[in-house]
């Protein structure tokens with residue numbers, strides 16, 4: 001790797017230059033807010049900054065030395081990456097992990113970088129506890145806060161940060177990334193569109209996920225043609241998918257831990273192991289919910305496309321599911337806009353239920369049964385579910 005590769009932050013205009021120049025000058029603000037949608041390069045930017053500040057070969061980071069390598073892998077003792085466990089960052093995490101990490105001297109290198117993912121998910125008590133730490137920053141300590149929605153954070157936090165704005169990726173960059181990830185050429189356009197600005201989303205499609213997408217989006221047709229029994233079958237399929245995903249996550253986690261040994265030999269610092277292990281446990285715990293959310297996201301984007309296809313039958317402009325225009329039109333014709341809007345509403349509500357961690361399997365089953373009822377012919381006496389809820393919230 002080179003310094004250019006270290007600072008390769010696609011689609012984030014100017015951000016690499018700002019951070020690199022600050023590191024070279026040794027004049028780094030003690031807190032930065034990375035504003036923008038999650039997963040578009042914030043983690044890479046934080047790791048590059050940690051490398052740039054601690055690399056002994058070249059100010060700004062050489063990209064090639066041992067320190068740079070470990071930073072890029074997220075396995076450097078003075079780089080801390082915090083993420084919420086569950087729905088929000090807890091005050092105990094702030095008091096017992098974040099603030100002590102900030103006040104101890106760097107375990108290796110000169111600078112500590114403390115990167116908080118989803119910083120807009122601090123609950124109020126956690127935000128107050130954190131504010132104290134932010135007011136009295138120890139020297140050579142840099143806080144990086146990923147903030148998708150600044151309205152969720154107290155102004156007193158954001159106003160103490162230097163703000164950098166991250167952007168969603170454009171289609172062209174996503175196509176290139178899809179190619180880099182080995183997604184087959186015939187599938188790249190679909191993958192790039194479905195990613196909706198997020199390179200992280202492409203990871204799911206690279207790992208065979210487009211077959212899953214194609215199965216998910218076929219649900220309305222199957223319900224219509226094969227009957228309600230498909231609802232329970234589809235819920236079971238989603239559960240199997242989640243299990244597959246957890247198993248894949250476990251295997252990847254094992255590889256990552258084994259990789260730490262390569263970086264450090266036998267003497268991996270304990271807190272580096274702990275940090276990586278905690279992240280892996282968290283990702284594994286979240287992978288079931290993420291798999292089920294993915295089912296809903298695929299259906300939601302399909303319903304949105306069906307609405308578009310129904311409204312403008314001659315045009316495929318703006319569609320995400322570009323490879324299935326005929327099927328979209330068939331669903332649009334069979335269901336009509338009112339039922340599609342209700343389907344969207346049911347899906348949005350089910351997504352919220354999953355986020356609250358309500359009985360996930362049951363929530364999905366109930367949703368699919370509601371969708372099955374929707375696909376019945378309108379002459380049926382059965383009331384259409386979701387009717388009591390006025391106003392679809394489909395984007």
Ligand SMILES: [Zn+2]
Nearest residue numbers: 055062065068
């Ligand atoms: Zn270096």
